Amino acid sequence: MIKVNDIHKSFGEAHVLKGISTSFEAGKTSLIIGQSGAGKTVFLKCLLGLHVPEKGTIEYNGKINTEMDIEEKRDFRQELGMVFQGSALFDSLNVEENVIFPLKMFTKKTKEEMLDRANFVLKRVNLENSNKKLPAELSGGMQKRVAIARAIVMNPKYLFCDEPNSGLDPSTSILIDNLIKEITEEYEITTVINTHDMNSVMEIGDKIVFLKNGLKAWEGSSKEIFKTDNKDVVDFVYSSNLFKKVRQAYLNE
The missing domain is CATH 3.40.50.300 (P-loop containing nucleotide triphosphate hydrolases)
Known part of the structure; x- marks a missing residue:
């Protein structure tokens, strides 16, 4: 907490x-x-x-x-784990090397241990078999998943x-x-x-x-944001007609 x-x-x-x-x-x-x-x-x-x-x-x-x-x-x-707005992957490193980077910086794990951990988190974000790809070869969504894998590789709180x-x-x-x-x-x-x-x-x-x-x-x-009467929140969140309709439908239930 x-x-x-x-x-x-x-x-x-x-x-x-x-x-x-x-x-x-x-x-x-x-x-x-x-x-x-x-x-x-x-x-x-x-x-x-x-x-x-x-x-x-x-x-x-x-x-x-x-x-x-x-x-x-x-x-x-x-x-601490951090996912940056632009993913912030190292262009010259492949997926595996990007994910392993924090382990090299902060731990004394062996190369085999680091690779096992990298494979574990890559599997968790559904990127098996992408280890050797460079960031430029990945879609924006895949880059973001690599960034998430790197952020959780240290098992952060x-x-x-x-x-x-x-x-x-x-x-x-x-x-x-x-x-x-x-x-x-x-x-x-x-x-x-x-x-x-x-x-x-x-x-x-x-x-x-x-x-x-x-x-x-x-x-x-x-759930509470749908019901709030805070004018600043309503004006900010429900500025589009779509969200206004969703809010109204929720209030009418």
């Missing part, structure tokens, strides 16, 4: 995060949504430890990142995804959503996703945190 307690983050005179408190549970997919400039990316980077809040704390299963010593921080980093469906067609986006949710539940990972994809919100949002102007303006589940 991750507990966020009244965090503030500024860059110069720009006060980006203004006292956000929330929590994210293990085995659940939690989504961060909001308009551009709301503070979503800065919030995610704070959760990752890439930004340090000036005020407030972030607890990971009771441990506060800023209070960890060097050895504890090294161990903690091995518990926490998984962070930045716009995992960016650039993907609707059907592939659904496959990626379902894969992330399945892995989250299967391995009891605390998963936090930064997204603009409202289909993801409706389909896999065990918890949704809506940010506006650096503040937590609303939080709830995908």
